[in-house]
Amino acid sequence: MTLWHPSSDQLIEFSSGVGSSAMNIAVSAHLHFCPDCQRQVIEYESVAAVLFEQQAEVAVVDNGFARLMARIESQPPARPIAKRPTPSRFPLVVEKLIAHGTESLRWRKPMKNLRVSQLLTDEQGLILGLHHMKAGCRVPQHTHRGHEISLVIEGGFSDQMGSYGPGAFIHLSTEHHHSPQADADGDCWLLSIVQAPVKLTGPWGWILNPFLTA
Amino acid sequence: MAVSAIRPIRGNIGRVMTQQQIELREHFANQLEKVAADKDTRAFEAIYSHFAPLIKAFGVSSGLSYQGDHLPEELVQEVMLSIWRKADLFDRRKAAPSTWIFTIARNQRIDILRRLRKYQNDLNADDVWDLTSETDLFGEIRDTRIQKNVNKELRNLPMDQKQIVAKVFLEDKSHQEVANELSLPLGTVKSRVRLAMQKLKLTMGVNEL
Numbered sequence: 001m002t003l004w005h006p007s008s009d010q011l012i013e014f015s016s017g018v019g020s021s022a023m024n025i026a027v028s029a030h031l032h033f034c035p036d037c038q039r040q041v042i043e044y045e046s047v048a049a050v051l052f053e054q055q056a057e058v059a060v061v062d063n064g065f066a067r068l069m070a071r072i073e074s075q076p077p078a079r080p081i082a083k084r085p086t087p088s089r090f091p092l093v094v095e096k097l098i099a100h101g102t103e104s105l106r107w108r109k110p111m112k113n114l115r116v117s118q119l120l121t122d123e124q125g126l127i128l129g130l131h132h133m134k135a136g137c138r139v140p141q142h143t144h145r146g147h148e149i150s151l152v153i154e155g156g157f158s159d160q161m162g163s164y165g166p167g168a169f170i171h172l173s174t175e176h177h178h179s180p181q182a183d184a185d186g187d188c189w190l191l192s193i194v195q196a197p198v199k200l201t202g203p204w205g206w207i208l209n210p211f212l213t214a
Numbered sequence: 215m216a217v218s219a220i221r222p223i224r225g226n227i228g229r230v231m232t233q234q235q236i237e238l239r240e241h242f243a244n245q246l247e248k249v250a251a252d253k254d255t256r257a258f259e260a261i262y263s264h265f266a267p268l269i270k271a272f273g274v275s276s277g278l279s280y281q282g283d284h285l286p287e288e289l290v291q292e293v294m295l296s297i298w299r300k301a302d303l304f305d306r307r308k309a310a311p312s313t314w315i316f317t318i319a320r321n322q323r324i325d326i327l328r329r330l331r332k333y334q335n336d337l338n339a340d341d342v343w344d345l346t347s348e349t350d351l352f353g354e355i356r357d358t359r360i361q362k363n364v365n366k367e368l369r370n371l372p373m374d375q376k377q378i379v380a381k382v383f384l385e386d387k388s389h390q391e392v393a394n395e396l397s398l399p400l401g402t403v404k405s406r407v408r409l410a411m412q413k414l415k416l417t418m419g420v421n422e423l
Contacts, residue, residue: 008408008411009389009404009407012382012383012389012407013388013389014343015383016320016382016383016384016386017320017321017323017324017339017343017386018386018387018388019388021333021335021337021342024342024343025337025342028342028343028344042309043360044383045309045313045316045317046310046313046360046361046364047360047364047379047383047411047414048316048320048383048384049310049312049313049315049316049361050312050361050364050365050368051368051379051380051383051384052268052272052312052315052316052319052384053268053312054368055268055271055272055275055384056271057267057268057270057271058267058270058271058274058286059267059270060266060267060270060287060290061287064262064266064287064290064291065259065262065263065266067291068262068291068294068295069255071291071295072295072298092341092344093337093341093342093344096336096337096341097336097337099336120335120336122333122335123328123331123333
């Protein structure tokens with residue numbers, strides 16, 4: 001189990017359904033690996049449910065139930081909800097995002113042994129990316145702007161701060177200068193969250209934000 | 215059992231209320247199972263009578279009504295429709311009825327807000343907030359214990375903590391947005407939430423160990 005987790009604030013925001021799509025996808029993917037954080041989310045949902053039940057009620061329209069039943073009766077009976085397939089490889093939420101497989105994504109290759117693909121830009125301008133480092137690949141020394149996240153979804157890598165395996169939810173900031181190196185025994189796949197592109201200067205600008213259009 | 219007979223009286227405290235809540239939970243777990251097994255419309259109506267005004271309140275406090283007067287009522291309809299369709303996913307060993315219904319309401323609110331913001335991606339809320347996860351580790355006993363603790367301790371929270379907790383958990387506001395609204399530093403909001411969680415006797419987060 002990993003030592004790197006979302007903060008309790010992030011888990012509360014996830015449990016209450018608040019916050020950016022990219023961040024919530026990353027938290028969801030982390031939960032796939034982390035029973036401790038899953039347990040915490042379930043507790044927060046219980047807290048929310050108690051508060052939900054204690055709300056002052058707001059009267060609904062008189063014909064609400066009749067309308068609901070009319071809607072139900074006018075629709076074909078719902079198909080039984082299929083049990084979800086066990087994810088073949090990545091967390092379910094990631095599998096859904098890359099439904100056509102990793103090779104159908106649009107990749108950019110900022111350096112040998114590293115490729116990156118932009119999965120989505122969310123409503124807050126955060127970019128969710130997928131990074132694929134070949135086994136042993138070392139990325140040159142660089143830093144990050146505030147509140148960026150990397151989440152290992154397969155394999156692992158190390159840097160000056162530690163070693164990270166599947167599920168590691170790594171908070172990166174301006175203090176974090178590192179040159180990550182993928183484990184030698186296999187490729188490393190990461191989800192990343194970065195701010196929408198701003199123009200960066202310097203030779204390694206693309207590492208801070210690989211989604212810059214050159 | 216008539217729903218009105220066991221509806222808890224707000225402000226009532228102590229053992230009686232806890233007993234009522236246990237009965238209420240059993241009652242709605244039974245009704246959900248009837249909907250799942252037989253598409254029982256009387257059971258469904260009992261669920262509607264109790265939960266629809268709460269779902270509507272949740273929609274109103276989430277600010278949905280600012281974006282359209284009809285939206286809290288639309289949320290009620292969408293959530294109840296989901297309950298009808300997904301009742302067979304409800305498992306009383308895993309979650310209290312109120313917890314399960316809250317998670318559905320949360321997911322529907324996310325999808326409605328996204329439609330309003332015209333923001334789309336390939337995932338809907340149920341893909342990110344999975345309602346079917348196989349988490350047998352945390353059963354009814356756990357949820358019951360948490361709900362009991364929270365019910366009991368929530369009453370003892372200082373007003374400033376309770377207000378913040380309610381905003382953070384129900385009102386579709388990030389910690390930062392709550393801080394802005396109350397003109398408090400973000401750190402103050404975070405530490406009040408954290409203090410409140412300690413008082414509610416929740417297990418501490420992995421990060422806080």
